[in-house]
Amino acid sequence: MRFVGVRDGRTVTVARLFADGTLAPVAEVTDFYADPAGSLAAAAALTGGSVARAAVVEAPAVPPAARVLCVGLNYRMHADEAGMRVPEHPAIFGRWTASLTTSGVAAPVPAGEPGWDWEVELAAIVGRPLKGVTPAEALAGVLGYAAFNDLSARTHQLHSRLWTVGKNADASGPISEIVTADETGDPGDGWRLTTVVNGETVQDGTTADMVFGVGELLAYLSEVMTLRPGDVIATGTPDGVGFKRTPPRYLVAGDVVVASVDGVASVTTPIT
Numbered sequence: 661m662r663f664v665g666v667r668d669g670r671t672v673t674v675a676r677l678f679a680d681g682t683l684a685p686v687a688e689v690t691d692f693y694a695d696p697a698g699s700l701a702a703a704a705a706l707t708g709g710s711v712a713r714a715a716v717v718e719a720p721a722v723p724p725a726a727r728v729l730c731v732g733l734n735y736r737m738h739a740d741e742a743g744m745r746v747p748e749h750p751a752i753f754g755r756w757t758a759s760l761t762t763s764g765v766a767a768p769v770p771a772g773e774p775g776w777d778w779e780v781e782l783a784a785i786v787g788r789p790l791k792g793v794t795p796a797e798a799l800a801g802v803l804g805y806a807a808f809n810d811l812s813a814r815t816h817q818l819h820s821r822l823w824t825v826g827k828n829a830d831a832s833g834p835i836s837e838i839v840t841a842d843e844t845g846d847p848g849d850g851w852r853l854t855t856v857v858n859g860e861t862v863q864d865g866t867t868a869d870m871v872f873g874v875g876e877l878l879a880y881l882s883e884v885m886t887l888r889p890g891d892v893i894a895t896g897t898p899d900g901v902g903f904k905r906t907p908p909r910y911l912v913a914g915d916v917v918v919a920s921v922d923g924v925a926s927v928t929t930p931i932t
Contacts, residue, residue: 661703662925663804664837665689665719665762672719674699675709677837682709683716693723693890696787696803700840718762720835722785723890728755730781730810730827731877734896735869741899750872750880753823755894760833766932767831767911770813775910776832776931779810779897780855780863780919782847784874785838790887795875798882802874805844807836807927808894809855809919811911814903835892836925844923847874852922853898858915865898 662677666685674692675683684706686692692699722728732751733739739746761767769775787803810833817826844851850868854861867873872880877893887893902909911917911931920926 661700661840661843662837663703663721664713665721667717667719674721676703676706677713678709680709681713683711683713684709689721690723690725693888696889700803720757720760720762721838722757722760722892724757726757726890726892727888728757728760728833728892728894729881730755730894731872731896732823734871734877735865735898736871737865737869737899738897738901739871741901741904746871750877752881753827755828755833759828759830760835761831761929763834763836763927764930765831765834766930767811767834768932769912770816770829773813773815773910774908775912777812777814777902777910778855778857778862778917778919779812779901780853780921781808781810781894781897782851782853782867782874782921782924783808783835784878784893784895786878786887786889786891786893787841788889790878790882793879793882795873795879798878799846799875801878801887802841803889804838804840805847805921805924806838807919807921807925809834809917809927809929810894810897811929814910834919834927834929836927839924851924854920854922855900856918856920857911862902862909863898863900865900869898870896
């Protein structure tokens with residue numbers, strides 16, 4: 661099953677997305693993640709949508725209290741292009757849900773930046789409380805996956821060894837609809853990730869190059885924190901980012917960037 665968030669004023673409802681592009685509401689987003697198993701069962705019982713996706717205002721299908729935990733340097737070839745060693749432990753940094761947007765939402769280049777850098781990522785959405793779990797238990801606790809573009813304000817990011825500012829600019833976290841894990845299979849099988857800018861492929865990698873797999877990442881995090889339903893783990897980007905090119909290349913006004921994970925989804929962002 662596929663899910664999107666639908667905004668009506670201050671309320672966000674999680675809706676099931678059907679193959680014909682129609683939506684059927686399931687539950688208010690906080691209620692949806694308060695009982696993920698019940699929400700999935702209710703969604704599975706739906707037989708069709710009542711409104712066209714194009715007719716609604718979309719919102720990320722994650723609760724406002726979700727933690728968005730991102731992993732740096734988690735692809736071997738990306739660590740190599742960055743001139744850094746493969747990390748011994750996952751390199752984790754945080755985002756706020758306020759930075760998340762959906763497909764089609766414009767991302768204005770922040771002041772003081774030459775443009776955005778792109779980073780296609782596979783995002784895992786937690787579906788049950790996870791604390792002190794094994795990698796296998798963690799993987800079984802994933803509700804679903806989404807394509808994510810970790811748009812980076814590199815100038816501000818590199819002002820400090822702490823990346824918080826450069827990774828939380830306005831509209832810098834485009835995320836796709838969520839596809840349930842029972843439909844996607846195991847990300848360890850080598851899912852392809854691509855970034856396309858104005859029709860040109862600028863990133864093309866697979867999850868087989870990950871340093872730490874999805875289960876390992878969630879298990880590591882669960883050693884020190886209880887992961888909650890709706891938390892988002894952005895699992896890192898393959899090589900091909902813009903600021904490590906010669907000369908560096910950035911997304912500027914008028915560009916359109918599409919971040920895709922094969923078998924999952926894609927998310928499109930116009931740059932302004």
